[in-house]
Amino acid sequence: MGILEKIFKWPFSRSLWMIHYCSACGAVEFPPLVMSPVDWERYGYMPAPSPRQSDIYIGMGYLTKKTVKLFLNMYRQMPEPKFVAAGCNCTATGGLYWDSYATYKRLDDFVEVEGWVPGCMPMPDDYTAFIEYFRRNLKEREIGKYVSRIKPEAFKKIMEWEKLEREWLKEYEEKMKKESNILIQYDFTETYPECFEKDEPKGICKTSIRPVRVRKVLKELKDKGYVLFININTIDWPKKGVIEIFYIVENPSSGEQIWVKTFVPRANPMIDSIHDIYPIAYYIEREVYEMMGVVFRGHPNLKKWILEGNWEGPPPLRKDVDTPSFVVKTMYGGYKYGR
């Protein structure tokens, strides 16, 4: 090793700047690293706010599909020399989320990885051990090998997976068309304003209404003091042919909740939107639409929101949408631990 090379390598291995991108839950262990008690600044480490000034990306936790696309975009903006390290189990094997439809399972499907920090989540000491190893490693390396490259097939893989999801969506839509003539076998009695089930200590009263009366009843409840909108719960019942919907509203002066139960047919799930009565329902309805496929009539902006960029297939929370087998088939080649 020449003296020039030594002069170049010594400061470089002591000024690793990591891109400040808290990509997942592992990032919660970074404040103890950067601040007290571990204080990584003594290793020349700094979180850099811009990709154009950073040297290393550490994948912290699970890789959702949207994050991976963003990461690839960001990583291409980083100047060489640049490196990728993988923290946590999820970047290595998919971890706890091995059957999740919204995550990719391995970081090294997309990019060369310099080091792995296992654990869920890794302790600050584990990360420190990695950074010490990496500094030593950098000093011994040839200058030409100062980069972890994006794998050439990375983008092709993503496109292939998304194509499979779209195909499944088409299949599912055709199946739902066939199902639309099946008669619904579902008993329903309207009890509003009486409760059909009451839970006194929790202050919950469940009542049921016909789907056409949703807007009228919720307006009435809001005038009665149930001003806080909590959630829309949906339950899919393929055998009965319906999706049950619970609108939860709460009275903050007494802490009482009313769960308004109603239903829509599975094949043609349409119900009136209530986003103008309760503003937060605007967002919850969008979430329910993408996850369960319930269409809210009158909603101004009913399109994908959380799942945009994450999932192209059929509504994942439907009971007949078997996402775990799809994931095992596409990502693991048909066998869960096949890798």
Added chain:
Amino acid sequence: MGDNGKLVQIYFGPQHPGAPGNIGYKLWLDGERVVRAEVIPGFLHRGFEKMMENRTWEMNITLSYRFCVEDPDPLEIAYALAVEDLFGAEIPENAKYIRMIQAEFSRIASHMFWAHFIGGSTGLRTPAYWAVSAREEILKWFGWYAGHRIYHNISVPGGVRYTLPEGFIERTLRVLDFVEKTVRDVEKALIRNSVFKARTVGMGKLSTKEALELGVTGPVLRATGMPYDIRKARPYLNYDKVDFEVPTGSAGDSYDRCRVRFQEIYQSIKIIKESLSKLDPSEPFRIKLPIVAPAGEGIARVETARGEYVIHIVSTRGRQPYRVRLRSASMPLLTTVVNYIIENEEITIADFPVLLASLDPCAPDLDR
């Protein structure tokens, strides 16, 4: 406005030090002022509601809390409570008090993490460092008691997993003393600082009526002057048997929200101390529940550090839940509240991270 009379569009996050985690905003700027904001979620979506349908009741414990990393324990407790509600089980008193200690420690850790976050946003890094050191003590306590620093798995359906180790009470009290001392320092250096006041007083105002209309619960609602807390309104565990107050603000601005959070920490410390005195090592900590759950529904409502959390579990008699539905307390904070404040107040691009930090949203909680 720009030269040609158009608004300037910029992206704020997800790769931005001021963004609350991995979540983005699309901002429309008129000069310096933010006139419109649109949240870009989904970077942290894993589909918990679907994954929980494929796992047994025991396995779901490890999934039940992972959508709010900063404040996992109330979510874990809520899952356990909902399953017990489904089984119709009554858990031992000891387990209730241990869960309360766990939840309150988690609340303190979460608020300390928030203090670090808002310290970074306002440029006050020193108190932020102290806050992280106080949180570190709590994480070490969790590591000692449960074996994990961030995720704990203490509460399981039927009780708590661990009995009392040797020196439990002494060590817990020692941690509390350190935390209380540090929190007082952080409070002095952070919220009594004139720079901090200049950036937060009068910013991001909400009245009680508006906050309720927007769907807000938790400290942000309490800062508007409404003492609404599930621990008081509909007590779960043994919150009705301990003595604590619900701190409230009056103006409902960013500064009041910060003050309320610090007051909450002192109340949490009080709850932990009282719960510690009621533990009895000779009594049981856990009852055993059967593997197969009966058909029915289980519901739990708990107060997390960010507001009310509701979990709804449906079972059709089996080893796995049929459907799990979770309520995110951060969704209103990131969507309706931000939009409302931007519409009604002059928030500049420099103030935007401070506003977000004062609301203390948890990004994965929205995505799940």
